[in-house]
Every structure is written in C-alpha cells, then in structure tokens.
C-alpha cells in the first residue's frame with residue numbers, strides 16, 4: 001500500500017499543484033533561513049523552492065518509497081548540499097534549539113499525535129524560530145463537510161497513510177504555545193472536497 005501511495009502521489013496531487021499548491025509552496029518556502037528541517041518531505045514537492053545558497057537543509061521522510069523518490073529528485077536537481085534523513089518528527093533525536101525553521105506541508109494530518117509532534121518541533125526550534133506550514137484541516141464544526149470528514153476519517157486513515165480529514169491543526173498550534181506571524185485559510189482548488197479546507201503560514205516559537 002505504501003509503495004502504491006508513493007507511486008501515485010505526484011499524479012494524485014497534480015491538478016491541485018497546478019491550481020494553487022505550487023504557488024503556495026513557493027511563497028512559503030522562500031521565508032526559510034539558517035538551519036532548516038523539512039519534516040515528511042514526501043516525494044520532494046518543495047525542494048525546488050528552497051534558496052540555493054545560505055541555508056543548511058535537512059529533508060526527513062520516514063516512508064522508504066517516498067524517500068526513494070525524494071532521493072532521486074534531490075540527485076536530479078544536483079542539490080548536493082542537502083541532507084536526507086529517515087526519521088519521523090517524534091524520533092529525530094536532535095538537540096534542543098537546533099533549527100531556525102521547520103517546514104511541514106500536508107504532514108500534520110498524518111502524524112500519530114499532533115500535540116506530541118508540535119511539542120517536539122517546539123523543542124528543536126530556536127527561540128523565535130519559524131514553523132512554516134501548509135496543511136489541510138477539518139472544516140468548520142457543524143458543517144455538512146465536517147460531518148462527512150468525521151464519518152470518513154477512520155476509513156481514510158487506513159487507505160491514506162493515517163491521514164486525518166478532521167484535524168484541528170490551528171487549535172493544536174495555539175495549545176502548543178505557538179503564535180501566528182501570518183496565517184491564511186483557503187480552499188485547495190481541484191482537490192477532493194474532503195481535503196479542501198487548508199491553513200498556511202508561519203507560526204513562531206515564543
């Protein structure tokens with residue numbers, strides 16, 4: 001299943017990439033500086049948007065099939081300075097305050113426990129560090145879309161690598177003690193209606 005997911009991943013996202021995701025990714029990733037960790041880097045959808053110089057970049061991706069594609073793209077693009085790791089965010093073993101920026105795009109829906117993941121990201125970020133995010137999230141409570149997200153999440157998790165349709169990621173940021181430098185809420189165009197609500201922006205470690 002993991003092999004198939006990785007194999008079809010880029011094609012499944014292609015229409016949304018063209019409609020909005022590529023633009024959102026490039027706008028967000030340009031804010032990185034210093035020592036940067038991207039978690040759940042997948043097949044490498046963000047790699048072209050990182051500055052070519054002046055940053056130290058680690059891409060982590062625990063799924064070996066996704067990671068194989070990531071490694072190929074990094075090699076094809078000649079990004080020799082990039083480090084690739086297989087760690088999940090929960091087991092990254094980095095010292096406190098290692099990174100200036102952590103980047104996460106479409107990953108928070110899949111981590112086993114969002115509060116633990118956010119606490120770990122906070123630990124490895126330097127003070128005032130940037131948590132740059134683009135995530136699909138639960139629709140507003142009480143809406144028809146949210147009811148369908150709630151109903152279908154258990155099945156969706158099984159077929160989509162633990163992807164939760166109804167994650168309350170914005171609330172989790174606040175509970176973890178991040179503050180938003182900027183946040184945008186927008187519909188992911190050309191996506192299945194269940195994953196359309198998104199948030200993106202920069203959260204700051206206080």
Ligand SMILES: C[S@@+](CC[C@H](N)C(=O)[O-])C[C@H]1O[C@@H](n2cnc3c(N)ncnc32)[C@H](O)[C@@H]1O
Pocket residue numbers: 039040041042043044045060061062063066087088089090104105106107110111112161
């Ligand atoms: C939907 S894909 C997103 C890939 C890529 N970031 C993108 O924007 O297209 C979710 C990725 O998160 C990874 N992932 C799942 N749980 C994770 C965790 N606990 N820590 C780090 N990455 C995780 C998966 O292996 C998968 O590659």
